[in-house]
Amino acid sequence: MGADRVGGVRRPVRAVVYAACGVVLLAGCASMPDRGDLRDVESTPRQDSQLRVFAMPPREDAPPAEIVQGFLEALTSDDPQYATARQYLTGDASGGWRPERSTTVLAGGPDIQVDRVTERDSTDNYAFTLTGSKVARVDGEQSYTPMGGHYSQPVHLTRDKKSGQWRIDVLPQGVVMGQSDFQRNYMSVNKYYFASNTWADAAPSATAVADPVFVRRRVDAMTQVVRSLLSGPTKWLEPSVSSSFPAGTALRRGVTSLTPDDQNRLTVPLNEKASVAGREKCREMATQLLFTLQNLTPTVDAVTIQGADGGNLCSFESGRAETVATRGSVKRPDYLYFVDDKQRLVRISDTGTASGAEPVPGALGEGVQKLQSAAVSWDERTAAGVGSDGRSLFVSSLVAGGALDAPALRSHGRAEDDRLTAPSWDARGDLWVADRDPARPRLWVLEQGGGEPLEVKVPGLKGRVDAVRVAADGVRIALVVKADNNSKSLLIGRIERDEKAGERPVVSVLGLRSAAPELEDVTAMSWAGDSRLVVAGREQGGVQTMRYVQVDGSTPEGPPPAALTGVQSIAAAEDDRLPLVASSSEDGIVRLPSGAQWQKVTKDGMAPVYPG
Known part of the structure; x- marks a missing residue:
């Protein structure tokens, strides 16, 4: 034609x-x-x-x-x-x-x-x-x-x-x-659900998981977001999360717009489906609303949920939401950690200088076992380190006088680059690491950081895992995957656990999708928020660049990080008030405070990490 x-x-x-x-x-x-x-x-x-x-x-x-x-x-x-x-x-x-x-x-x-x-x-x-x-x-x-x-x-x-x-x-x-x-008309907003596994563990509080969606920016975005939250999680995230809103919950018939009152309280009238929820469930529903709305605007301080008859089911203030569920972006770490020139694990306060660095308590800070990379658990009580040759993974409590146990995992890769990646902890206290051995590349998880390593199934993976970072929620995982042509791409997967009584769980990473499709060679990455990552890599035919990306592959609003050459690793706290930290082949460890340029922390150090 x-x-x-x-x-x-x-x-x-x-x-x-x-x-x-x-x-x-x-x-x-x-x-x-x-x-x-x-x-x-x-x-x-x-x-x-x-x-x-x-x-x-x-x-x-x-x-x-x-x-x-x-x-x-x-x-x-x-x-x-x-x-x-x-x-x-x-x-x-x-x-x-x-x-x-x-x-x-x-x-x-x-x-x-x-x-x-x-x-x-x-x-x-x-x-x-x-x-x-x-x-x-x-x-x-x-x-x-x-x-x-x-x-x-x-x-x-x-x-x-x-x-x-x-x-x-x-x-x-x-x-x-x-x-x-599209960028002018639409905006990305996180709606929040609860990690299914945290309820199963009867944890004192649930873990909130961000589910980013796009809404029209100036077409009553608040009402759009609430409707989207009530409709449930997106299909990609749904298998690993739950919502406390009963199935079929929607805004009450005739409600077309939601607006906070002069006290910054939003009243949300729901249909008869919500009336079956008890008071505890209502508190959970209010928490989902508050986390979601505060991601959209800081002007909502409280929510009141009404039933179909107009009566109040519950009222909840934002300060109480953290008693129901936790978010990784809310917890502020006590320290920044890195491997010093003696290949020990050391720590400094998040605003401190290298001159104030001190070895961590316990075996990994004593220098008996030299390290090339490390990770610290979210509660900052346990650390894991990969030996200087990349062959062995060690786990140790951050308590003075603790002995160094035998390696929790070994790689048989012949070359150092074909052995273990840097490890990563999830919110459950499980430890993740990949073995890059070309003869048998695998992704491993150690439950509660110990015991017999459990091989993780990753169906559909094309290539080997070259780096791994688990989100604070323990539901999503970021993988740098090296293909046969040596290109490295950033993929996001969904963690699912099939747990049966008396048996070891079957852990899988499913739904792999690209988070940085414009980069053909990803060299470093880290989570930098509830649904955001910071990535260093190279565009096709271009030079190395550093940028923020969303888990869905979109580009968040705001400027990218200042340029930095020779990036080898990146550490970002999910609390975005803390500076971005990187290891550079030219400058050593540097940090990027908000609104400033890169500042040198120390020339003699590598592999900086925040907890996680």
Whole structure:
């Protein structure tokens, strides 16, 4: 089917509103011929968050190309229900179109091509094809997935027999827009659920797990986020978490918007499904709401949950939420740890200098066993270290006078780089490490840091695990995977445990997905928040770079870390108030306080880590 590009002058069809001052700037209208070269619908440059963009309806007697362009522009507006975009459609097309089904993100705006050779072509029909390069897709669950490849979708127009106006009668489901428009229109928000295994362990408090979703930034984001939380976790995370909202819980019929009162309290009216929850479950529901809403805005200090009859089920203040569940990003570590020039494990306060470094209590700080890397448990009571040759894993209490036990695990890799990775602790107190032995690469977990190592199943893994870091929640795990072509990619997996009475659990890492698809050679990574990681790596054909990434593969808002050459390892606390720390082949151990440049900690040290 032959296709040419069609065109004309791009017609501005949006109005920009300054929310703060109420000034409306209407874009001037210019006619768009339906012949000649049509420009791509390019993404609008990033604009101030105070700006609101509203769509303009189709003008009288607009030609087909202008109708398509106007419709695409209307998709990038802040129109809550896409009412103006629907004015570009026929009645039947509007009734069948589901914009909430998905959002496809293209590198630039969609390119419009007219198809002049079609069976439906006539004076009352016109066919186009939307094309572009795919970047990502946000699905009906509001979950983000990086994508690549070519985008191509048909759009057909017909002339209304009564009005004589062109309207779209065939179009792709969902919404399509360029990357810049997506960044202006959407924001990432963590909603929170509970790690299933913490309830099973009868822990004093549950562990909260972040589940990032994208919502429209200026279309009542608070109500969108609450609805998304009530609908349950995304399919990727669902097998490893639970929600305290009873199945079927939703906002009470007729509730269309949620707004905090002048006391920063949000009242959430729920339907009859929520009424079956007891008071303890209601406290858990309130905790999920508070964690989620405070990730969106700091202006919510308390929530009140109402039942279907309007009565209060419970009220809960933000300060009490931490008694119900813990988040890794809330716990502030006592120390920063690293391996010094004597290959001992040492520690300094999070703002201290190397001159104040002291060996950790216990065998790993005595220097009897030389180390190349280490990890400290979340409670900072136990440490694990890999010997200087990479062959043996040692575990020791951080208590003065403790003896060094025999290695908990050994690798038989011939070369040092083919042996054990740096270890990592999860919130349960389990210890993770990978053996890079090419003859039999494996991922191991030691329950409570000891006992017989348990091999972890990683179905679908292509390559070997070259680095491992477990999230504070113990549910998600970050793996640097080395492929056969020696490229290294960052993958995020979901930890699942199949535990049967009297038997050792079967532990698996499932649902592997890319978190840094633009990097072809990842050299170091660390968790840096509830759903964020910091990564050092190299882009295709480029130089080494350092950036923040989200677990879903999206790029978080805000500037990347300052550039640093020769990065060998990174340590980031999940509490983002603490400085980023790295080990560089040129500068030794350096730290990056907020708003500052890299500062040298010590030239004679390596492998810095925060607890985890």
